[in-house]
Amino acid sequence: MRHLVFTVPGGASWPLPLYELALLATTFLAERHLVGVETTIVTPEDRPLALFGAGASAAVARMLAERGIELVTGRYPVEAAHGELTLAPSGTVLADLVVALPRLRGEPLDGIPHDADGFVPTDPHGRIAGLDDAYAAGDVTTFPVKQGGLAAQQARAVAEMIAADAGAPVTPQPFRPILRGLLLTGAEPAYLRTDLSRGPRHTTIALGEPIWWPPGKIVGRHLAPYLAERGGVVLAPPAGTTAVAVEVDLSTPLAVEH
Numbered sequence: 698m699r700h701l702v703f704t705v706p707g708g709a710s711w712p713l714p715l716y717e718l719a720l721l722a723t724t725f726l727a728e729r730h731l732v733g734v735e736t737t738i739v740t741p742e743d744r745p746l747a748l749f750g751a752g753a754s755a756a757v758a759r760m761l762a763e764r765g766i767e768l769v770t771g772r773y774p775v776e777a778a779h780g781e782l783t784l785a786p787s788g789t790v791l792a793d794l795v796v797a798l799p800r801l802r803g804e805p806l807d808g809i810p811h812d813a814d815g816f817v818p819t820d821p822h823g824r825i826a827g828l829d830d831a832y833a834a835g836d837v838t839t840f841p842v843k844q845g846g847l848a849a850q851q852a853r854a855v856a857e858m859i860a861a862d863a864g865a866p867v868t869p870q871p872f873r874p875i876l877r878g879l880l881l882t883g884a885e886p887a888y889l890r891t892d893l894s895r896g897p898r899h900t901t902i903a904l905g906e907p908i909w910w911p912p913g914k915i916v917g918r919h920l921a922p923y924l925a926e927r928g929g930v931v932l933a934p935p936a937g938t939t940a941v942a943v944e945v946d947l948s949t950p951l952a953v954e955h
């Protein structure tokens with residue numbers, strides 16, 4: 698038996714790609730009738746994709762179980778050597794090959810405040826703490842979820858502040874983190890959407906059917922259509938779909954026009 702381990706490091710991250718890699722790897726092995734490989738995910742999360750709440754975690758756990766993927770939660774990867782991955786606070790798993798997400802750290806910049814991991818503190822409009830006319834958005838900030846869609850939303854909040862300061866007729870809106878994750882599973886993709894400011898009860902999960910449009914992996918009001926156009930995706934949702942355009946506020950009942 699060979700042991701393939703996918704693992705998420707400690708600290709701020711975006712763990713979804715790790716689950717995706719594990720699911721796609723087992724699909725690859727099954728399609729080629731390759732046996733004798735045991736796949737394990739090791740994560741510091743309490744539950745798989747805990748960011749999206751208990752319902753999403755249960756759905757992802759089911760997917761992993763169906764593929765025979767072992768799940769070890771509440772453990773950090775420390776060192777891979779001699780066919781084992783050592784975990785903290787305790788334990789080991791057999792590991793012939795380990796695929797790990799990077800441990801993220803900011804690169805401190807002269808004159809810019811940062812926390813112990815090098816990340817820059819900002820307010821909800823992206824203003825850097827203690828500085829005038831200095832803004833930050835994206836992975837470099839102290840916001841704990843490092844995801845491209847969120848980075849685009851932060852950038853938008855910053856752009857609105859700068860535009861308003863320059864006299865443009867806009868009312869700057871604070872960054873409100875709407876997390877959208879497209880999980881490629883090897884079968885039907887899973888679409889997960891949650892409003893991080895409102896908690897996991899506000900998560901929507903859909904299998905197969907997109908719940909945002911364009912249905913990409915990097916979701917931003919301008920970035921998603923830009924990328925979709927270059928990827929050849931039709932920009933208007935197909936008739937009958939429940940997907941809504943990126944940036945439509947779903948916190949209150951609304952009529953959606955396609």
Ligand SMILES: Cc1cc2nc3c(=O)[nH]c(=O)nc-3n(C[C@H](O)[C@H](O)[C@H](O)COP(=O)(O)OP(=O)(O)OC[C@H]3O[C@@H](n4cnc5c(N)ncnc54)[C@H](O)[C@@H]3O)c2cc1C
Nearest residue numbers: 711714799834835836837843844845846847848914915916
């Ligand atoms: C494996 C993996 C898969 C992912 N998949 C997704 C996904 O499907 N969807 C999603 O939304 N997010 C995904 N993410 C997260 C996403 O990549 C990041 O959140 C996003 O790229 C952050 O954008 P950013 O502009 O803040 O930083 P970055 O994309 O890191 O851009 C920062 C840029 O600044 C440059 N730079 C750094 N220092 C300096 C300097 N001193 N001077 C000049 N330039 C500098 C860097 O070279 C880099 O080009 C994934 C991450 C990983 C690791």
